[in-house]
Amino acid sequence: AARIQRPCSNSRYDGVDHWPEARDQAVPSRCKYEGCRGRSRIFCKKCRVPLCLTKDRNCFYRFHV
16 A cells, blocks of 8 residues: 655645545555544545544544644
8 A cells, every 4th residue: 555645734734625535445544643543534635644533533633733
């Protein structure tokens, strides 16, 4: 599998067009929020990184602020 690069910080924190997208994957990808060891099928459409977005963990929000 190809490595996922983190977006540069000026687009990561710009607050524009960051939308969660569910991907149909057999195996979820590891969340890219620093310190999280969870797995997710949710990706940011703009940053193209997998991030947890559940009732117990919202790495999607924390990654972008």
